[in-house]
Amino acid sequence: MIKHRLLIILGCVCLALSLEAQNNKLLNSPSRKLQLAEFAIANLYVDEVDEDKLVEEAIISMLEELDPHSTYSNPEEVRKLNEPLQGNFDGIGIQFNMVTDTLFVIQPVSGGPSEKAGILAGDRIIEVNDTVIAGVKMSTEDVMRRLRGKRGTEVNVKIQRRGVKELLPFTITRDKIPVYSLDASYMVDDCIGYIRINRFAATTGKEFVDALHRLQKEGMKDLILDLQGNGGGYLNAAIELADQFLGRKELIVYTEGRRNPRAEFDAKGDGDFLDGRLVVLVDEFSASASEIVTGAIQDWDRGVVVGRRTFGKGLVQRPIDLPDGSMIRLTVARYYTPSGRCIQKPYESVEEYNRDLIDRYNRGEMLSADSIHFPDSLRYKTLRLGRTVYGGGGIMPDYFVPVDTTMYTDYYLALRDKGAIVQQNLKWVDAYRAEWLKQYKDFRHFDREFEITPAMLEELKALGKTLGAEYKEEEYQAALSLIKAQLKALIARDLWDMSEYFQVINRLSGSMNKAIELLGKPDEEFLKR
Secondary structure, three states: OHHHHHHHHHHHHHHHHHHHHHHHHHHOOHHHHHHHHHHHHHHHOOOOOOHHHHHHHHHHHHHHOOOOOOEEEOHHHHHHHHHHHHOEEEEOOEEEEEEOOEEEEEEEOOOOHHHHHOOOOOOEEEEEOOEEOOOOOOOHHHHHHHHOOOOOOEEEEEEEOOOOOOOEEEEEEOEEEEOOOEEEEEEOOOOEEEEEEOOEOOOHHHHHHHHHHHHHHOOOOEEEEEOOOOOOEOHHHHHHHHHOOOOOOOEEEEEEOOOOOOEEEEOOOOOOOOOOOEEEEEOOOOOOHHHHHHHHHHHOOOOEEEEOOOOOOOEEEEEEEOOOOOEEEEEEEEEEOOOOOEOOOOOOOHHHHHOHHHHHHHHOOOOOHHHOOOOHHHEEEOOOOOOEEEOOOOOOOOEEOOOOOOOOOHHHHHHHHOOHHHHHHHHHHHHHHHHHHHHOOOHHHHHHHOOOOHHHHHHHHHHHHHOOOOOOHHHHHHHHHHHHHHHHHHHHHHHOOHHHHHHHHHHHOHHHHHHHHHHOOOHHHHOOO
16 A cells, blocks of 8 residues: 555656646747747837737748748738639739720620620720729729729729720629639640640649640640749649649659658549640749649659759748738648659758849850759659659759740840830720721631731830830841730730730740640650650
């Protein structure tokens, strides 16, 4: 009995000592130290302080010590970040451009609130809820804030319409407006299809499958998947897309971190494009989810990658919601391709990391594959054919295509950056929309027959001069094919949609032309390098 009591007493003593140790650890923890410092400043500092701002800045400073992708967002930033990835927002549903301080409607969203209310392409919105927004140098963000609002609420606008003297009043009932992640899909020729994705959002998988089925009905056998400029998005959307191409149980990506054990994501093997030949277009702005899809396709020898080395963003962020609606995106793991390549490029400092693309250009990497060197330690083999691929930062394409800088002269850049090209395009579309749509029954006729005339180019040069773009004949001639293609593509977009824009502009793309060349080779040569 005495022995039993001694054991109980010893147990109680150990428990008390353990609790005391835990309490001491908690009291002496770095988080307690930070909490006490904030409490002291808020309650004892000589002047009044903004406690919320202090805490925000402390969080931001802590995250800056970690990696370039661990970030803090306030509640408003969280809302703006989520909208394009969730696939919709509340608003009136128009594509617009601000031209000389006037909101010009390019197209109302099909089936959206503005189209239902009677808003037409070419209309100018002059007033919103009795506030003049034309000619007052209002920012695009301010205009959008006035037009957006909760679903079911009303906004009153006054429209200036070509051929109508007085302003036309409209009441538009706001609704959910879809935000599409698929820019374009079309047939390049009788058997090659093209799909361009601008981000990986909640609706990307469905958008892709719908476009894929439509192209397959038109006879598509081979596919060009364009991920150029795609900065990423949802991991699940990337897995959904890769699943369309890979066989059952084939690994798409795995993640691993200090407190996050290895998690693998496999293909189901029931995708709708398991057999056709596939080319993926990438560039230095293709990042994150784009690199996951590209890496999986390359590692399994499922397709050919064309373009330039991708960005190299392979860190997994976990969103941590804070009580006031703000959010921390904390890096918790790294992405790895099926062959084991780490996608993430090095990040010794945020400044160096942010300078990386400029450094690549200065090293000549954008112009020649020979300027890119990988150590043997970063060499990997693809899983079917044993082709050599490299890790250590981004996905290196199978076929390198340099940036074509010859057409991007200073004069062209001045026309573009000072708004001359966009403004001139909108003037033409405003003046000739009805005439062109009557003359060209569909895009196919427009694409074959329409040309930018010398008179139109003179108008552009004259507008450029008024906007401060100094004319330089040699630079104009060097950029002429690009200027004409861009003008025609913008007109096609405004008369039809983005797919028509890319059908025109892609003809100048070196990566696109390389993809078409590769798809013209026999099957046995397609995956050879």
